[in-house]
Amino acid sequence: xxxxxxxxxxxxxxxxxxxxxxxxxxxxxxxxxxxxxxxxxxxxxxxxxxxxxxxxxxxxxxxxxxxxxxxxxxxxxxxxxxxxxxxxxxxxxxxxxxxxxxxxxxxxxxxxxxx
Amino acid sequence: xxxxxxxxxxxxxxxxxxxxxxxxxxxxxxxxxxxxxxxxxxxxxxxxxxxxxxxxxxxxxxxxxxxxxxxxxxxxxxxxxxxxxxxxxxxxxxxxxxxxxxxxxxxxxxxxxx
Numbered sequence: 001x002x003x004x005x006x007x008x009x010x011x012x013x014x015x016x017x018x019x020x021x022x023x024x025x026x027x028x029x030x031x032x033x034x035x036x037x038x039x040x041x042x043x044x045x046x047x048x049x050x051x052x053x054x055x056x057x058x059x060x061x062x063x064x065x066x067x068x069x070x071x072x073x074x075x076x077x078x079x080x081x082x083x084x085x086x087x088x089x090x091x092x093x094x095x096x097x098x099x100x101x102x103x104x105x106x107x108x109x110x111x112x113x114x115x
Numbered sequence: 116x117x118x119x120x121x122x123x124x125x126x127x128x129x130x131x132x133x134x135x136x137x138x139x140x141x142x143x144x145x146x147x148x149x150x151x152x153x154x155x156x157x158x159x160x161x162x163x164x165x166x167x168x169x170x171x172x173x174x175x176x177x178x179x180x181x182x183x184x185x186x187x188x189x190x191x192x193x194x195x196x197x198x199x200x201x202x203x204x205x206x207x208x209x210x211x212x213x214x215x216x217x218x219x220x221x222x223x224x225x226x227x228x229x
Contacts, residue, residue, distance in 0.1 A: 004157075033217075035217050037217075037220075042222055043203060043205075043222045043223040043225070044119075044205075044220050044221060044222040044223065045205065045207075045218075045220035046220075047217050047218075047219070050217050091158070093217075095217075102160055102163070102171070103158075103160070103217070103218060104157075105157045105158040106157060107155070107156065107157050108157075
């Protein structure tokens with residue numbers, strides 16, 4: 001069973017629009033971590049954020065914000081006022097205590113921001 | 116400079132060839148990983164090394180052979196591959212076995228098997 005579901009395969013927006021990338025996870029562990037990574041066309045995965053299961057505070061970093069909701073097992077990512085440089089594939093990932101914290105990735109959401 | 120360097124960036128090989136992928140990290144990490152990224156599929160963890168010792172092998176076919184001579188270097192030796200092995204191979208490192216801080220990834224090697 002897929003542990004991390006990113007239902008949106010591709011999203012296309014026009015620059016300056018806000019966009020939310022969805023992530024739903026599945027775990028029975030009480031201790032786990034959630035991550036978002038960005039993969040630009042160059043290929044490397046760039047770490048964006050880490051969240052542990054005991055901290056449901058939402059986080060904002062510049063134009064990026066994350067909404068962690070344990071009640072719905074979701075960890076959604078919003079980009080405000082999107083820019084062309086935000087075009088990339090974004091991956092949500094889960095690491096669970098019961099699995100030695102190995103990173104389990106979703107299939108990714110490809111975001112295209114056009115001028 | 117990502118701290119994790121992979122070479123070559125691109126590789127085309129025949130099914131009877133033998134080649135190696137190289138990964139080097141300059142972060143002082145002592146856990147290293149190989150991931151496979153195929154089109155339309157999640158990243159798949161292949162191998163895990165902690166302090167040069169292999170601690171995980173996720174049912175990877177024997178035509179993929181990892182080697183970790185020290186904590187800074189990781190190789191993936193390839194032989195008699197199949198076309199379905201064509202993918203982006205990503206190397207990553209983390210601080211010890213504490214994966215809770217996530218990984219640092221390299222840019223990957225784009226492998227095409229013909």
